[in-house]
Amino acid sequence: MSEEIEDVLDAVGPRLRALRRRRGITLAGLAAETGISESTLSRLESGRRRANLGLLLPLARAYDVPLDALVGAPRTGDPRIHLRPIRRHGMAFIPLTRRPGGVQAYKMLIPAREAPAEPDPRTHTGYEWLYVLNGRLRLVLGEQDLTLPPGEAAEFDTRLPHWLGSADGRAVELLILFGMEGERVHVRPRTG
Template sequence: MTEITNFRGETTPNSARDQAEAEVADLIARVGERVRAARQRRGIPRRVLSEISGVSPRYLAQLEAGEGNISIGLLQRVATALDHRIEWLVGEDDPWSSDAMRVADLYRVAGMDTRAEVLRLLSPAPSLAARAGRICLVGLRGAGKSTLGQRLGAALGLPFVELNDEIEDQAGMPVAEVMALYGQEGYRKLEAQAVARIVATHDALVLAVAGGIVAEPETYKTLLAHFHTVWLRASPIEHMERVRAQGDERPMAGNPEAMEELRSILTSREALYGRAEAQIDTSGQSVEASLSQLTRLVRERGYLD
């Protein structure tokens, strides 16, 4: 039997090498199949998954075809964007027949009250003391985080902070330049550092964060543990109209499928936003009505106690 020498100077039969290569090929094919199946089950176009995960559409296409030798780091991004653990993508057991997968599917179609009860039962809530008087508004762009956050802070006598402003102060440049120079990964590192710094320096404030922060597991975990989080919801149409009302035409410029992409992003992040402690739907409401509802929620739930 022909043998080869490995990097340790040991000899390995060709048959063992062939078996190892076959196992790697099977793993890559399995991962690709599960990524494609998970994306299709959630109704997320590949271009939207690319935007959420930061992995190029071409790379995702190769991955789903079983041809992509993806790195662990990039695979983690894809898993996070699909709201799955990375073990689910690489494990040998059939995930579609597992109890965990069934629970996940039931959770996605459950009402918000049921979801909240499931989360309460499965994960102990951080102590109120750890959250202090910190309030964090999460949600997609156009939900009203900046407008309502600023007014809520004024009404409660609390400082209002935009996380992106903190990132810009730390980086010494606008967020757009941070993204251009350091990419998504560099921005996320600065984002995590900014959250940690705010927790260390503020016992009470109102914080507004970028919509994609919920897709960063560790950073979002820090928010949930140290802030009373409120998800500001709105319909896709209102999200788009509010962004355009601010004078930003980029969402629609040269992109006739922008609304479809927006709906897909909302769908893909719904379970993540749903982990927030509370939520308010601002659809069809005036700023004053939404502010009144938000202020009442903060007071009734004792977020400042």
């Protein structure tokens, strides 16, 4: 094996540990999500076990990052961005950022429906900022039931029960900035 490949493989463990810690995930939590034992994850992060495809694929899925982000693969020189939508609850999330951790940007598409969906509020760790591009967004946030037209924005702690859907059954497009660590996003006009 070449020295370059050895260097890439040696960097995988510390990269995995840093990613897990930045996201505030325990080894036990990651083991439960991936099906990989805590001891294997610990050995992988410490460099006592070599990374292989069978270990890296479930980790890439759990962290929602491309496989090359886990191994630190060099760019191929192709400047095109290949966005792969993530589909959840009948909606499409198109990742606009590729780096792990920190604030993540998504374009969210809520498809048109004959009848608006019934709200099913959920919670998760993090903080979200959203901006409606097209359509009328229905945002159920705790006890509030809001309608946001194009050009309106909202931000909230995602530990508060929330649900996003179409206010009128038509398609909705929005931008979302999401941070696991609870970062707040503020847009301020320039002065002077």
